[in-house]
Amino acid sequence: MTEALACQTPVLCSDLPALREAGGDVPEYLDPLDTPAWEAAVMDYAAEPSVRRTAQQGRMPRWQPTRWQPHVRSVLDFALRQSNGRPT
Secondary structure, rough: HHHHHOOOOOOOOEHHHHHHHHHOOOOOEEEOOHHHHHHHHHHHHOOOOOOHHHHHHHHHHOOOOOOOHHHHHHHHHHHHHHHOOOOO
């Protein structure tokens, strides 16, 4: 998903916490078990014009990829808090 967003390609994806964390409010999230919703979304995004695709393209400039340094820092800070400040 992040690769597609980095290339300014619209994304339809499952509504899962990890995907929401990576995609923010840009992708269109769908229930992974709702087959009719997936079919409708794919057909709509393939149509010309597509209101849903155009709306997502309007949100794309807000998306920023996760940067490694802040991500690793947050993971290490979390690990340190879990160990009550004692390095492991």
